Amino acid sequence: MAENKKLQDVVxxxxxxxxxxxxxxxxxxxxxxxxxxxxxFSTTDGLAEAARHLLGLPVDVFMFISLPRIPLPISHGGLFxxxxxxxxxxxxxxxxxxxxxxxxxxxSLSKPIAIAKTNFLYxxxxxxxxxxxxxxxxxxxxxxxxxxxxxxxxxxxxxxxxILLNLAYAPIDEExxxxxxxIGIPIAIILLYSYRNDARLAGIKKRIGLFLLTLFSPxxxxxxxxxxxxxxxxxxxxxxPPEWALILVTSVLFGFAHYLAGSGWEIGKVTTACLAGFVxxxxxxxxxxxxxxxxxxxxxxxxxxxxxxxxxxxAAFTGFANVTALVNLAAGGVVMFFLLIIWAFxxxxxxxxxxxxxxxA
Numbered sequence: 321m322a323e324n325k326k327l328q329d330v331v332x333x334x335x336x337x338x339x340x341x342x343x344x345x346x347x348x349x350x351x352x353x354x355x356x357x358x359x360x361f362s363t364t365d366g367l368a369e370a371a372r373h374l375l376g377l378p379v380d381v382f383m384f385i386s387l388p389r390i391p392l393p394i395s396h397g398g399l400f401x402x403x404x405x406x407x408x409x410x411x412x413x414x415x416x417x418x419x420x421x422x423x424x425x426x427x428s429l430s431k432p433i434a435i436a437k438t439n440f441l442y443x444x445x446x447x448x449x450x451x452x453x454x455x456x457x458x459x460x461x462x463x464x465x466x467x468x469x470x471x472x473x474x475x476x477x478x479x480x481x482x483i484l485l486n487l488a489y490a491p492i493d494e495e496x497x498x499x500x501x502x503i504g505i506p507i508a509i510i511l512l513y514s515y516r517n518d519a520r521l522a523g524i525k526k527r528i529g530l531f532l533l534t535l536f537s538p539x540x541x542x543x544x545x546x547x548x549x550x551x552x553x554x555x556x557x558x559x560x561p562p563e564w565a566l567i568l569v570t571s572v573l574f575g576f577a578h579y580l581a582g583s584g585w586e587i588g589k590v591t592t593a594c595l596a597g598f599v600x601x602x603x604x605x606x607x608x609x610x611x612x613x614x615x616x617x618x619x620x621x622x623x624x625x626x627x628x629x630x631x632x633x634x635a636a637f638t639g640f641a642n643v644t645a646l647v648n649l650a651a652g653g654v655v656m657f658f659l660l661i662i663w664a665f666x667x668x669x670x671x672x673x674x675x676x677x678x679x680x681a
Contacts, residue, residue: 330658330661330662330665331432331662332429334658334662335428335429335433336428336429337651337654337658338428338433338442338445338446339425339428339429341445341446341449341647341651342424342425342428342441342442342445342446343425344445344647345444345445345448345449345647345648345651346421346441346445348622348644349411349622350411351640352621352622352625352626352629353404353407353408353411355625355629356400356404356484356488356621356625357400357401357404359481359484359625359628359629359632360397360400360481360484361397363481363632365479365480365481366481367397368479368481369396369397369479369481369482369485370395370396370397370400370481371395371396371397372395372396373395373396374392374394374395374396374398374399375389376389376390376391376392377389377390377391377392377399378493379493379496380493380494380496380497381496381497381501381502382497382501382502383497383498383502383570383573383574383577384497384573384577385497396482396485399485399489400484400485400488403485403488403489403492404488406492406613407488407613407614407617407621409610410609410610410613410614410617411441411610411614413608413610414439414440414441414444414607414610414611414614415439415441417439417440417441417607417608417610418436418437418438418439418440418551419439420439421439421441421442423439424438424439424441424442424443425442428442433446435550435555435602435603435606436539436549436550436551436555436558436606436607437551440603440607440610440611440614444611444614444615444618445651446651446655447599447603447615448615448618448619448648449648449649449651449652449655450652450655450656450659451595451596451599451615451652452618452619452648452649452652453648453649453651453652453653453655453656454595454652454656455592455595455596456649456652458591458592458595459588459592462588462591463588467586467587467588468586468587468588469585469586469588469589469592470584470585470586470588470589471584471585472583472584472585473583473584474584480628480631483624484621484624484625484628487620487621487624488617488620488621490616490620491613491614491616491617491620491621492613494574494616495600495604495609495612495613495616498570498573498574498577498597498600498601499570499600499601499604499609499612500535500604500609501535502566502570503538503563503566503567503570503601503604503605504534504535504538504604504609505534505535506562506566507534507538507541507562507563507566507605508530508531508534508535508538508541510560510562511530511534511541511542511545511547512527512530512531514547515545515547518545520544520545521545530544530545535609536608536609537607537608537609538563538604538605538608539551539605539606539607539608540608548560550605550606555602555606558606559602559605559606563605566601567598567601567602567605568598570597570601571594571595571597571598571601572594572597574593574594574596574597574600575589575590575591575592575593575594575595575597576590576594577593578590578593579593596615596619599615600612600615600616603615623645626641626644626645627641629641630642
């Protein structure tokens with residue numbers, strides 16, 4: 321009983337910290353979402369990049385298949401604005417998931433935080449900061465062992481807003497290639513085949529609708545058919561063996577893709593990108609495409625815009641950017657610490673029950 325009370329106290333304190341982190345992080349997300357276009361269309365380098373004509377939009381599918389470039393009559397500025405609109409759409413979708421962001425705020429101290437049950441915009445700072453800190457720790461450990469991670473390498477005179485445009489496009493293109501097509505399409509095919517005689521899928525329109533819904537959110541598609549879901553069955557059992565296989569394969573290849581691209585990343589990037597791909601994939605299957613895109617956005621766009629804001633506005637913005645980066649790093653460490661404590665308590669409770677002959681839940 322004493323052990324359970326201690327665990328409850330730890331969990332309750334963790335919920336309070338999660339609430340503070342969620343409010344702070346969402347505020348910074350909105351700031352950077354607005355700041356990106358402001359910088360792009362108000363700075364000298366940004367305006368120069370915005371005026372360039374788009375030669376063709378690269379689209380990748382099934383991880384490594386590059387489609388012919390799509391000719392679009394827009395400028396780089398138009399593309400960046402379109403990407404920002406997509407990110408806003410993802411934020412809105414995340415805010416309305418699982419009953420809504422404000423519902424999770426109201427229930428933050430009374431309801432457990434669980435994947436596919438907790439609103440994603442509320443959960444995102446926990447996942448993002450934990451992953452952020454984990455990748456830094458892994459990179460530092462590898463560096464001490466002589467395994468370097470490297471970094472993106474652009475020519476010295478490259479316009480910084482060309483880099484920002486590429487970093488903003490990567491969450492869309494790479495998630496479409498590694499998660500939406502490579503994981504989403506096979507899941508859609510499995511569902512369509514498994515429920516081929518179901519009256520709810522009678523007619524081509526309903527089948528196409530389910531296919532598109534699966535690409536957007538495998539969890540919603542499975543829930544609509546009464547299939548096992550993460551919300552109802554948990555991450556382990558709510559994700560089927562074929563889905564786990566897809567998650568593992570795409571995660572490993574996502575890691576190697578960064579190294580083999582020849583963009584400046586070294587062999588150490590395989591580990592951290594593989595871990596990121598694994599988390600992105602679980603969030604995609606558990607929530608939807610908006611979730612993995614936003615996590616990818618967090619690493620590519622969010623920190624880059626904070627850095628560019630410091631360059632553009634100097635001390636007036638640097639303090640905010642530094643505090644934000646420090647909070648993300650510290651929060652990630654706290655998230656990892658709390659998870660270890662909770663897992664340790666649960667393992668001790670499990671072993672204690674086994675020792676007394678009771679059947680652990």
